[in-house]
Amino acid sequence: MKEKHNWGWPIASYLFLGGLGGGMIVVAGLADLAFGEGELFSLGNLIAGIAIAIGSALLIFELGRPFQFWRVLSRQKAIMTAGAWMLSLTIVTSFAYFSFWPDFSPWHQLIGLRHLVAGINIVLGVGVCIYTGILLGSLRARVFWNTPLLPVLFLVSGISTGVAAQSLLAGSWPCHVAAGELGALHAALRSCDLALLVFELILVFVYVGMMRFSAGPVTARIAAQWLTGPKRWLFWGGLVGLGLALPTILYVLSPAAGGETAALLVLIGGVVLRFLVVYSDERIPLPGESEYYSRLPGPDAPFLKAWE
């Protein structure tokens, strides 16, 4: 009996939502600072803040003692502590940055301050994307996560999903730009996402390929599960196909019409990637371990309850 998954769908979902939110505020911040087009992506900051907040709520839900969650905001040197502080801050700065944009906002005119927050958001957004990969990568017992490629992959995926989400939301309130004027912008975003997708595809194959042909039998086995084993549908169908290759093709072939579909597919791909990774959490087995645990009774064994 394998060790059960200590982290499940709430963590996988949080990883997606965190990456998404981080990516979205990076896009918004860059658009503001580098191109002066921040208004187009203003709503995305609110959505990003909500996404990260929901992700954090899922993390709290996953705790054994959710009401004690505040203890994570400590002065420990753990990666998770730094991450928790960063997440908390990012939620605040995302909402804060959003709050500059509606006309009725009291600080709508404080452009310098807004630029400062945008800059902070870019740093925090990259941080939120990449820290989750660093956290997983630091858990060396989980051999499939034990590579510097993982944070890079999560960063690229995060930015990519951020770009996709922002392209879907671009021009929404509180933006005043008419829908028709978005054409050039969307084209730029698509090119950006296209480049990110291609980069991500390469990264995924390098990651899985390295693991498949690595020295470790467990990593090789997990990679084989992704490539040819029970997880192959999720991998080829969900991640590579729907999540990476198909949107790439759509971006190239029919940029105008396929843009929205492609963006949605990118989001799906981001979810699939996180689930694949989180559920590939095996350790190197100890001698005789699997036979021992496979023979232990499950919680429903009648003798456990017979004399209560």
Add this chain to the structure above:
Amino acid sequence: MARFVMIMDTRRCIGCHSCTVACKVNNELPVDMIYNPVFTHGPNGVFPHVSMTYYPLICMHCENPPCVGCCPSGASQQEADGIVWVDQNTCIGCKACIQACPYRARHENPKTGTVQKCDFCKERVREGLEPFCVETCHQRARIFGDLDDPESEVSQMVNSMHTLQLLPEIGTDPQVYYIVTPGGQG
């Protein structure tokens, strides 16, 4: 300063599981929680040329414990004498430490929501007693003591015999040493 370690002499271990039961009963663990399983490796080979070794497992109280560094609340901590333990009041049950442990030594308690593990019976040990699992073992297959004390049995054994650690390549420097005869025959 003391440094507590344990030696598992697999030449003597016969896989009777007494240590597992002594720990569970004396520490009043939930019936489905096992701090210290004993695995059977083998029989390996083809009848009748076979060999078999029993591996008692336990928290390794590593020199570089990955489960301490990753704890966001500070509940998981290591004492100066090497004992790694979890403060049940400050643990929030995030399970990062379970993810960090290569030895499956940590366990979530669904009733308390916290993570538990072997703590080398630290209250007993500080009173000069032995952990329950060591005291109960008829075969004296488990030896416990202070590695920093050159007169101690563990110190003499570690320094005079060939011992091995499990999964050394992960870099945790586990402080449970195994005496294993080559070929697995006791």
Add this chain to the structure above:
Amino acid sequence: MSSKEDLKREASAVRKSCCFFCHQNCGVLAYVKDGKVLAIEGDPEHPVSRGGLCTRGNIALQHLNHPARINVPLKRVGARGSGQWERVSWDQALDEIAARLVSLKEEYGAETVATAGGTQRANDWARRRFMNLFGSPNGFHNAHLCWIPTFMIETAIYGWCPFEIDLANSRLIVLWGHNPGASGMPEMRGIFDLKQNGLKVIVIDPRYTESASKADLWLPLRPGSDVALALAWLNVIIWEGLYDQTFIENCCIGFEELAEHVRQYTPEWAAPLTWLDPELIRKGARMYAANKPGNIQWGVSIDQSGRSAGAGIHARALLRAVTGNLDAPGSDLLCGPSPDFITDEEMEANEWLPEEQKAKQIGSDRYKLTTWPGYGRIAAITKEVWGKAPTAEWMCEAHPPSVFRAILTEKPYPVKALIVLATNPINSYGRTDLVLEALRKVDFLVTMEYWMTPTAMLSDYIFPAASPLERPTITTTYGCSDTLIASERAIQPMFERRTDYELWRGLGLRMGQEEMWPWENLEEANYYRIYPLGYDDVGSYDEFVEKHRFHFPEREYYKYGRVGFATPSRRIELVSSTLRELGYPAMPTYAAPVENEIDDPDLARKFPLVLTSGSGFMPFHHSEHFQIKELRFLKHEPYVDINPETAKDLGISMGDWVWIETRRGRIKQKANLTQAVHPKVVVTQRGWWYPEREAAEPELGGCTESNTNVLTDVSDEACDPLGGSWANRGLLCRVYRVEQSEADGR
């Protein structure tokens, strides 16, 4: 988590009790207060266990306080096995039972009452005392499966059983059908300690066990073929000149005859019977003979071989004699009975059983060695030479399968009542369907138990048994050792539990036996027994335990120089006159396993695999402890060992439920594919029943589903002619997956 140390500090006293769940009887310190046990731990001062406790020792409190324990006397209401009980008082139950026994005695004779026991777990002398005074010769245990035939054959040929191994001075030990690695924890430790000083270990076992994995030499013989191996070893040792000439000249008679007799039993002859290479057989024999002094540790497996048991035991016993490994330093010691304290036999009142009642002992007409004919003869000689006799309750018993058959057929006469104590015969005696039928049919069934076992479920009365911590215990190796270890009660029994002593005495007082039960409780009886040791500072049994705890007389080697061998000729009889007089071969003659492929190829075609069963495994003991969660969690389902090649041919994967079937019936266990066994050998786990299931008919705790005794053979043809041992080992069986059989409509 230091609550245990806190509990210990809270205690008002520490009592030196013992575990009691196996024969090692490890010392347990019980921390008590106000009649409750707060905590237990191993006793570091106990000479055998030195502070260790195995899985079973550790759950003493779980056993003591378990919610499923029977705590009050129960009387059946409704049909037998319907699971309906009413609570009665001890007095009422004893009154009614005594009255019933008296009336049965009047109608059918005292011999109509039989008693059944299991392993040594109770004050068996009290049981025998009651039965002798009552007049019935039909007490029995699982003796025939466990050491007793060995004891009697070895006593017949060299005057006592040399079960005291002088391991500290030994160079080699043979574990013959014995696996202390899964059954005798302190013994295993002793072996390890001495291995470090060069002790060599030979393991003779079809299975690669815990002990085999630590051995220097492992002989994986065909189950049930031990007699062939032992005869071949005799052949090698004698015909290669490896015997001890001086010892044989000084102490033995019949050497030439024995030598001629075993000439035919060469390793080449033994090889196809044992499935061992002749060179491997030779190697083992030479190793034993060359590494003197050496020990052969007894193991149950030969006793459980059925028809060939006696011959196998006899041949193995002769190995010690021809090598001189008897009563010398480092060898197997003929300690003899104790001259220093009152033995079990002296408490049994055997002289009170009339001769005509002895003659009625069921099975004694056929199985003479371990019944009054053999026992009487042998005990007379040991009394002459040693001054005392072996314990009759064990060494002189009715033949259990014959008693069960008497219940059903009324031949040789009706057996109308059975008192069952410290055993669950449905799971522990051979041929479960016979036992079940007998227990369902017997007129009157009384049980004393910790638990509602399948046997208890069928009883008319159940008495609640005191736990190990609630009783004093004297350990003396079935009353036959010259050593003694004493343990005291930790607490008085809780609820209405009592010891077996109270049961037998209670019945005896109501049946005119008052004068013979002067001791009110076990402490008084035990004090009477240790009193002759002569300790002035001890005024009670408990004081003896507190101050002294044990009696180990100074070791005396070569006792035979002073005492002689307790045989008719006063020498070791390599050709046994006692056995000859009883009508048995005077020298061990080859007998094949009860079911085997050479003599019965047709049977082997239908049942192509060889079954062995009955060996112990942690954390259980016989049919005990399946309801202790902490133990059951480790092994919650039964597993049968099967070779992976064989499993593959049968389409069986690891963990599949499979049927194991013999001519008697079939059971199911899960397949454990392992290279520990020969491709043709299959090893079932013993004891299994499911206490979590319904405790009434027809379920009866699932007592036939995985119970290996469904498969064993107790027919007279299958039993050993000398002692009546039935066959658990070396039977023929077949194995197939559970679904397959459903599909085939088998």
